[in-house]
Amino acid sequence: MKRVYTADSVAMAWHIRNVLEQHDIYAEVKNERLSSIAGETPITESMPEVWVKPLYAKRAEQILKELANADEVEGEEWVCRSCGEDNLGSFDICWNCQSSAA
Template structure:
């Protein structure tokens, strides 16, 4: 196993594992419950970590996660159906689900 990501939150770690899983890269979260030990453990040792099971896929997994963090947000977009403003990185409207134009 190889560590490919240290996440600031458990949610961030789970999103990373889900992204890797969608590409067929088996991974797991270590330190998932260590936040309860903050104060007893140093902060850096209590952060959730994403590890891949296959060491041969570690470089690919790191590249995938780096690319996800580097996604530009772009300008805000307004939904054509409901008129709701959406952040630039959304693919569909958060309010009505309509696909947003590119």
Template sequence: MKKIYSASNLMEAQIVLDLLEHAYIPAKIFNQHAQGVAGEIPFTHAYPEIWIIREDDFERAKRIIDTYENTPVATGNVQCPSCGEDNPANFQLCWKCGGGLEMVEQRNLNQS
């Protein structure tokens, strides 16, 4: 086993673990429950860590994590074509009516 990533919180660790598992890279989260003792140990020792099982997967896993870290976060709003409600740009469905927003996002990208 080899450590590949230290996450700032458990949610981020789970996202990275899911990305690796979707790529068929077996991995585990360590320090899942260590944040509760952060005052008793150095806080950097309480960060959740991702460890890969097979060292042969290290380079491929590193590329997946680099892509995750360097993917820009969608900001702004899109307007629902069904009801006209503003939604965050990263939503796939309108929060008000449930209408699909993927086509709106594609049109906005094509117009840019």
């Protein structure tokens, strides 16, 4: 596996993962749980990361570059009613507990 993205929030990491999966690239989010023990680990080590198979790394990086260039806003962020986590507007369900947005 190869890291293709370091996100500043878990929601962002999951957004990237979703985007890659829409392009048929299997991706994994790592470090997503470390934010809950922030304070015990240096902040740089608790950044959520998105990893893909080396085979897909080039394509993933290209997609992410295009994504950064597009800089499109995908709806308002929303807060999950079940668990209180922040979610990006592009999410239909909570990344954390899978509750629906509505």
